[in-house]
Amino acid sequence: MSEFVLAIEWQGFEKDKYVHTVLEDNILPPYIAQCRWFAGKARQIKLLKVKDTVHFGSFIFMTFEVKYDEGDSELYLLPLSFVEENTQEIAQKGVLCKASMDEKIGLLVDAIYDEKFRAKLFTSVFHQSTFPQHNDDSLVFAKGKAFVEETEEIDSILPNIDSSNSAMIFGGKYFLKLYRKIFAETNPEAEMVEFITQNSDFRNIPRFAGSISWKRETAPEITFGVMVEVIQSLKDDWSMTGDYLNDFLEAFVEGNFQIKESVFDKVSLLAHRTAEMHKALFALRGADSFNAEPFDRQYRRFLHEKFENLLERRYNLLTENYLKLDGQAQALAWKFMESKDMILEFIDQVLTRPLFSYRTRIHGDYHLGQVLATEHDLVIIDFEGEPESTITERKIKHSPLKDVAGMIRSYHYAVAAKLFNATETSTIEPKVLQRAADRWYKLIKDTYLDEYLGVFGSPHPLFKDNNEINYLLLFHLLEKAVYEIGYEVNYRPSWVKIPLIGIAEVLMEVEKLRR
Ligand SMILES: Nc1ncnc2c1ncn2[C@@H]1O[C@H](COP(=O)(O)OP(=O)(O)O)[C@@H](O)[C@H]1O
Numbered sequence: 001m002s003e004f005v006l007a008i009e010w011q012g013f014e015k016d017k018y019v020h021t022v023l024e025d026n027i028l029p030p031y032i033a034q035c036r037w038f039a040g041k042a043r044q045i046k047l048l049k050v051k052d053t054v055h056f057g058s059f060i061f062m063t064f065e066v067k068y069d070e071g072d073s074e075l076y077l078l079p080l081s082f083v084e085e086n087t088q089e090i091a092q093k094g095v096l097c098k099a100s101m102d103e104k105i106g107l108l109v110d111a112i113y114d115e116k117f118r119a120k121l122f123t124s125v126f127h128q129s130t131f132p133q134h135n136d137d138s139l140v141f142a143k144g145k146a147f148v149e150e151t152e153e154i155d156s157i158l159p160n161i162d163s164s165n166s167a168m169i170f171g172g173k174y175f176l177k178l179y180r181k182i183f184a185e186t187n188p189e190a191e192m193v194e195f196i197t198q199n200s201d202f203r204n205i206p207r208f209a210g211s212i213s214w215k216r217e218t219a220p221e222i223t224f225g226v227m228v229e230v231i232q233s234l235k236d237d238w239s240m241t242g243d244y245l246n247d248f249l250e251a252f253v254e255g256n257f258q259i260k261e262s263v264f265d266k267v268s269l270l271a272h273r274t275a276e277m278h279k280a281l282f283a284l285r286g287a288d289s290f291n292a293e294p295f296d297r298q299y300r301r302f303l304h305e306k307f308e309n310l311l312e313r314r315y316n317l318l319t320e321n322y323l324k325l326d327g328q329a330q331a332l333a334w335k336f337m338e339s340k341d342m343i344l345e346f347i348d349q350v351l352t353r354p355l356f357s358y359r360t361r362i363h364g365d366y367h368l369g370q371v372l373a374t375e376h377d378l379v380i381i382d383f384e385g386e387p388e389s390t391i392t393e394r395k396i397k398h399s400p401l402k403d404v405a406g407m408i409r410s411y412h413y414a415v416a417a418k419l420f421n422a423t424e425t426s427t428i429e430p431k432v433l434q435r436a437a438d439r440w441y442k443l444i445k446d447t448y449l450d451e452y453l454g455v456f457g458s459p460h461p462l463f464k465d466n467n468e469i470n471y472l473l474l475f476h477l478l479e480k481a482v483y484e485i486g487y488e489v490n491y492r493p494s495w496v497k498i499p500l501i502g503i504a505e506v507l508m509e510v511e512k513l514r515r
């Protein structure tokens, strides 16, 4: 905790330059560096600036901007509370500094750690309260279909989960995600979850229970948080698939290739739920932001430019990090670089080839970790979209095959990570391992895809024909694997070979299309 003792006054907080300067220079930099939600830990901070203050009873929502030496700046949300000493036990990681307010001594804390703040959030959703601000702006709490509580007296906890935002659970029933990195726009997750809950009968998402938004007179509104129902789940589908793969691995080291029927059943179930989600999104009419659209020129150009830029950035990243890669990853990276012309030619086709399929709002960052396994079913979560894209881009409509490609990539990841990282396989030749991984992947991929397409029947309402399905699926598989190189180089360099193998496999299919 910082040594500073800040004298705070909530009423004049927005204008108190001294308090802002101490926060910006002395308190926030060390504080945010230890917060899981702060995404700029690996970047050089050039400027940190307190931006806005939104009053919420005896609490404050403060926003601050972080500018870096390179790349885009970011806007963060930090709710603040003053907790008088000896009134409440506050977790050490929530304390910013010692403080005084109205002649009382206490602590300035991240308000999520203050149970009174959490209780006020709940009460405000309960009453659908509005908090007018000093200008014509207001802080607005909305209530959704899944909010069925009859009392506002409810306990709250901060669950111990891995989240890039801040989660709170109320009465074991309501899950509130308070966004930390915020955008000057409605968050796509709040929009998607609210729209699906209120306008469709698709049940395999946590249904919308409420939201917190800062509505501004002269600027777009900003979503501070979204409340949904709690999903009772022991694990996500990534760990569940990891369990099936443990069985597979055990048989494989004994010389058997074995996949249980129940595994195919689970894969089919996920394909089924994916198709139902896409059907629901396709059927949502009446609001421009959800109506299905064709592959018009403007969208084709957007898709093309985005992929070309991504490709360029990834080639540069791999070149800069080439010497840090192991021998196998270097060979794969080399192959990827040599294929540049073929990839560019394949991407170019999106500008001109006939495409009569539709595009709709989609999940956007679909992988096994975004699916929670309940006792008998699966529930899809986290509709925030691809973390690297801007918030406007995340709302652009795409072919649902982009989600399908995301999930297929995830199965590829699951088997590769399991077989190549296990100690049990350390003495097995890489070629033999690769062959087994390929077989597992192919069977699972075909099961997923066949079941997914089967749900829609024929003719398919969203996709024109098999040619288009094939091209769009390969396009998005390639795009996703290229995207993943960035994630792996930055966070798990020893896994970079997984997307590189994925790229090599897609390129073999692309070559077949050229013949
Ligand atoms: N509705 C929910 N009910 C119960 N747990 C949830 C719910 N939504 C998310 N979680 C848990 O929180 C974790 C993080 O959720 P996610 O939506 O991915 O948050 P973030 O985008 O902040 O990382 C999930 O992996 C899951 O364990």
Ligand SMILES: O=P(O)(O)O[C@H]1O[C@H](CO)[C@@H](O[C@H]2O[C@H](CO)[C@@H](O)[C@H](O)[C@H]2O)[C@H](O)[C@H]1O
Binding pocket: 238, 365, 367, 368, 369, 386, 387, 406, 409, 410, 411, 413, 414, 484, 487
């Ligand atoms: O944190 P998010 O869920 O928004 O997604 C990011 O992190 C994911 C890693 O957890 C990353 O996913 C990649 O690794 C997964 C296995 O850990 C694998 O299942 C996915 O297929 C693979 O893309 C995701 O790309 C990134 O956006």
